[in-house]
Amino acid sequence: MTIWTKMKPAFWDHEDVAAGPHKHLFNFRRIWRMSVILTAGVALAPLVFMTLVDYNVSQQAIEADIYYQTARLVSNTRRNITFFLAERRSALSFIDKDNAYSALGNPLRLAALLDNLKKGFGGFTDIGVINQNGLQHTYVGPYELAGVNYSDQEWFKEVVSSGTHISEVFLGFRQQPHLVIAVKHDLGGGSFYILRASIDTQQFNQVLAEVEVGGKGDIFLVNREGVLQTPSRFFSNILQPMALRVPEFSEKTTVLEVNFQKEPLIVGYAYIQDTPFILMAVKKKNELMKDWTETRIKLIGFLAVSITSILLVILWVSTYLVKQIYVADHKRVMTLHQVEYANKMASLGRLSAGVAHEINNPLAIINEKAGLIKDLFTLKRDYSDDPKLMGIVDAIVYSVERCSKITKRLLSFARHVDSKPQLVDIAEVVNEVLGFIVKEAEYRSITIQVEVAPDVPTIESDRGRLQEIFLNLINNSLAAMNASGSLTITIRRTKEGCIRASVADTGCGIPEADLKRIFEPFFSTKTCKGGTGLGLSITYGLIKELGGSIEVHSEVGKGTEFTVQLPVKMKPSEDIDNESAACG
């Protein structure tokens, strides 16, 4: 047996075949299903909806906040970098304007200026003056760069055309990463010179290193070809190409989401004006969303637990309620059946009485006429010895007797005489009845046992009916048994205070299909042996009249047990008709 068959409620497989066109009203499985679906829908839909809305809204809010913070970070850092470069360019420009070309050509003066720049602004490494041919004729700094010609370099050409220049970070002649700021000074008549200073990238990097980037993030500069200008934590070394794609040009600070190695990244960037630099801040989205995700997982876990408990409660409540409806309906159907059965019996009773009466008179005439024939022939010697004649008359009389047995039983079935209650000892009644059949039992070697519990009281009931009940039951048992069977009659008192008498035999038993019908009138399996099919239906009627009930348990081949339950005090028959029997 599977768990399902054990747990399955009784109504699950119920099918009301008698419900007719209103079958759907009694489809309990459907009622149960509707109840579960509707209740679950009403209870869970708002819950799930609210959770989804909250999930989306809070996710959007968190993402918006991340975008905003990234944009602010990039924007602020750009301002710092721009200021850093502009400050140094302005300083160089001021020196250029403040000093004559001849003064700048003096290495001592130039060294003093470099010293002031280092002290005043910091970050300057060296300074040099380059003539219009690209030759650095004066140089102050740690490298041997005096006399170097820059005329072929890109930056030189750009300064000549645009007047100022801030270079990318590059290695140059000194093989050290640095950047260069250069300003051009026109001397008139097409001649010019260039004041050029290199900036220590160390200090430049420092500016970015001090920036606090959340979410395991990174902030760095790249040039427009995507080569790293400052060290990056995750995207390769300085002067190496960056692993990410170079973002599109935008005048404003921009934040976008990109996927890098299947990981979503938040990238904020800004093109720094008048420089080759793009400032980029990169953050790992999952890191930033971690707190939110953890909270969501907890909430979803709570939701799952809630849904499970709600569903369990709904299942339990629906099953319980439908079970109650089923039980109530079952009782209703049982009552209907009982009423139907009682009506059927009453109709049959009236019919039986009518039939018996109609048949009895002609039967009586046949009986008397046959009797007379016999009498007449018995008196005349000529015929009294004729066995054939006597046989014929006897056959008529025998048949009349058989018919009369049927009509008498029919009448007995139909009889609804008001009972006269009197004090009766059931054991005594049983023994009286056994008196009639003890000879037959002995002859067939059937053993009879009567067990009476000591606490069985005398009851107020109808003696005649009790006799008939037990006579019918005991006769049935005897008829069901072959030789050497055993008949056991047990009488005891139940907890409810009723008397319970059972008549059990070791006979052939009753097939299950017949068990439901054995109390119906004219239902008989012994018709070939002269049974009328009225015995048990009469017994049933008598027991009901006494306010009791009868049950039968039978196993084919093992035997049958009839159990009669009777109240200690018989109710008047009107009460029995109106309400269910006390011990029924």
Next chain:
Amino acid sequence: MKVLLVDDERELVSTLAERLNLRGLEAQWATSAEEAMLRLQTESFDIAVLDVKMPKVDGLLLKKQMQEKCPAMKFIFVTGHGSSQDFEAGSSEVGSNYYLVKPLKIDELIAKIKEALQR
């Protein structure tokens, strides 16, 4: 032993009377209450066997009328119907022992007649 049989079924009552006569009883019969009362005016009987259900005057009423006339008379009721009212009324009048259901056994009837007369 004079017996009066009253039943509206002529065939039944006449045959029954004949059979009783054959067995040495002095039996006469009537098919209605009126006829029975007429007979009582000219003859006297020890016992009457009455059908309960009869048209016009039924067995119970007839018994009362006959009893008024002959208080010593005994009665046996016979019926073809087993309704509760009949049984109640009949057996309360004569006792359930003398309330017989058709068809009758002749020997049983004679035994009951003798028993009633000895009471």
